[in-house]
Amino acid sequence: xxxxxxxxxxxxxxxxxxxxxxxxxxxxxxxxxxxxxxxxxxxxxxxxxxxxxxxxxxxxxxxxxxxxxxxxxxxxxxxxxxxxxxxxxxxxxxxxxxxxxxxxxxxxxxxxxxxxxxxxxxxxxxxxxxxxxxxxxxxxxxxxxxxxxxxxxxxxxxxxxxxxxxxxxxxxxxxxxxxxxxxxxxxxxxxxxx
Numbered sequence: 001x002x003x004x005x006x007x008x009x010x011x012x013x014x015x016x017x018x019x020x021x022x023x024x025x026x027x028x029x030x031x032x033x034x035x036x037x038x039x040x041x042x043x044x045x046x047x048x049x050x051x052x053x054x055x056x057x058x059x060x061x062x063x064x065x066x067x068x069x070x071x072x073x074x075x076x077x078x079x080x081x082x083x084x085x086x087x088x089x090x091x092x093x094x095x096x097x098x099x100x101x102x103x104x105x106x107x108x109x110x111x112x113x114x115x116x117x118x119x120x121x122x123x124x125x126x127x128x129x130x131x132x133x134x135x136x137x138x139x140x141x142x143x144x145x146x147x148x149x150x151x152x153x154x155x156x157x158x159x160x161x162x163x164x165x166x167x168x169x170x171x172x173x174x175x176x177x178x179x180x181x182x183x184x185x186x187x188x189x190x191x192x193x194x
Contacts, residue, residue, distance in 0.1 A: 005062045007176040008050075010076055012069060012102045013087030014095045018125030018159060019068050022087070023051050025159035026169055057173045064176050077109045082179040084110070085121045085172065086149070090137050090156060091129035096145065103149045119175055122146040124156030127163055 011019050050065035069076045086102050088095040099122065110118045124142050139156060146154040155171050157164035 007062055007064050007083065007179055008079060008081045009064055009066045009083045009085060009172070009176060010069070010079055010081035011066055011085045011087060012076070012105070013125075014089075014098050017087050017089040017092065017095045019087050021159040022123075022125055022157070022165075023066060023068055025162070025165060026053065027051065055173050055176070057170075057177050060177055062177065064173070077105070081110065081118065083119050083121070083172075083175055085123050086151065087123045087125055088142075089126045089129070090124040090142070091126050091131065091135075093135050093137060096137055096142065099145065099149060117150075119179060120149070120151045121153040121155065121172065121175060122149065122151040123168060124154075126158060126160075127156050128158035128161040 011023070013019050050067050053064045053066065055062055055064055067076055067079060067081070084106050086099050086106075088099055090096075103120070106118065106120065122142070122145070124137075124139070130136065142156065143154050153171055153175060155164070155168040157168040159165060
């Protein structure tokens, strides 16, 4: 991969699942003591897209352009992303259930040729809101769904508490770095858990 390459990442998931808060936390890391009101003030705005992140990973420098969307009617279907992230809220089962539809859209818009497959990561957000109740989504269940959706990686984190955010972003950076190599970022089958 050449230094200063650009990798396009498309972040898909239902409205309200935490995508913008996640991206904002990556852009301006704040200590976990920050109030929710302060976080809302620092949120990235849709008109600022793509959100840019300059990364140095494994002795390589590159730029990641992230497009964040929750609407299938937006311009995202005309993009040519190198990597797609499917996001859901770990405290909201409906956002997990809708990933199947998002995954179908990825196939429809980005996998045109025989054997062509774009690398996909499934990302659980709002980990801090996971509570014991009848709607709880355990990581094991989400990992199983990631496998069923043929995702290459699974991770979860909390933008509010900061829990596992660095690890999730490192895995995104690793997949992004691999997208322009000969082998690409696709896994050998199965799904890696972070």
